[in-house]
Amino acid sequence: MYENWEELEESIKQxxxxxxxxxxxxxxxxxxxxxxxxxxxxxxxxxxxxxxxIPFVGKAGQLMNKALAGLGxxxxxxxxxxxxxxxxxxxxxxxxxxxxxxLDYLRNQVLLVKPKIIVLLGSTALxxxxxxxxxxxxxxxxxxxKKDIMYMPTWHPAALxxxxxxxxxxxxxxxxxxxxxKK
Ligand code: URA
Ligand code: SF4
Numbered sequence: 097m098y099e100n101w102e103e104l105e106e107s108i109k110q111x112x113x114x115x116x117x118x119x120x121x122x123x124x125x126x127x128x129x130x131x132x133x134x135x136x137x138x139x140x141x142x143x144x145x146x147x148x149x150i151p152f153v154g155k156a157g158q159l160m161n162k163a164l165a166g167l168g169x170x171x172x173x174x175x176x177x178x179x180x181x182x183x184x185x186x187x188x189x190x191x192x193x194x195x196x197x198x199l200d201y202l203r204n205q206v207l208l209v210k211p212k213i214i215v216l217l218g219s220t221a222l223x224x225x226x227x228x229x230x231x232x233x234x235x236x237x238x239x240x241x242k243k244d245i246m247y248m249p250t251w252h253p254a255a256l257x258x259x260x261x262x263x264x265x266x267x268x269x270x271x272x273x274x275x276x277x278k279k
Pocket of ligand 2: 108111112113114115116117123180181182194197198
């Protein structure tokens with residue numbers, strides 16, 4: 097556990113704990129407000145994120161930003177990170193050994209940010225944070241409380257690009273988060 101953001105980031109830049117280190121251009125550490133009350137957790141960097149070193153800057157990210165803005169939330173108010181910090185080849189789902197190797201970094205980020213609410217974006221985030229027994233289809237849209245943190249599982253924004261019907265549910269889930277947070 098690093099007490100200090102710079103040391104944590106530096107250790108990830110040098111990380112070779114899993115095979116995803118081989119193809120990365122940049123690590124995607126995380127971004128936003130380091131004292132945020134709300135944290136968003138995605139899966140892992142895509143091509144755009146790998147190039148820029150910033151989470152959710154590609155198509156899915158832009159859609160998410162738009163939804164947040166529509167709810168009066170600036171993404172800079174939140175802290176945003178991923179399960180894995182290096183891009184999986186052709187955007188495949190991170191393998192279990194990769195997610196497990198990387199998870200300590202995310203835990204460290206959560207300990208430093210101390211969020212009240214964590215939004216789990218998609219199945220990979222849900223299963224790695226709360227447990228394999230959860231299914232995103234069944235769990236999305238419902239609050240889960242664990243160790244003084246309220247979790248809201250919802251669709252991964254990339255899923256909205258494939259299925260229009262998920263947009264309204266994603267929107268409603270984020271609205272639920274905003275209402276709890278800003279009440
Ligand atoms: N998808 C993710 O899960 N994370 C990102 O940072 C970008 C796309
Ligand atoms: Fe290290 Fe995580 Fe990158 Fe794997 S994905 S090399 S564990 S930083």
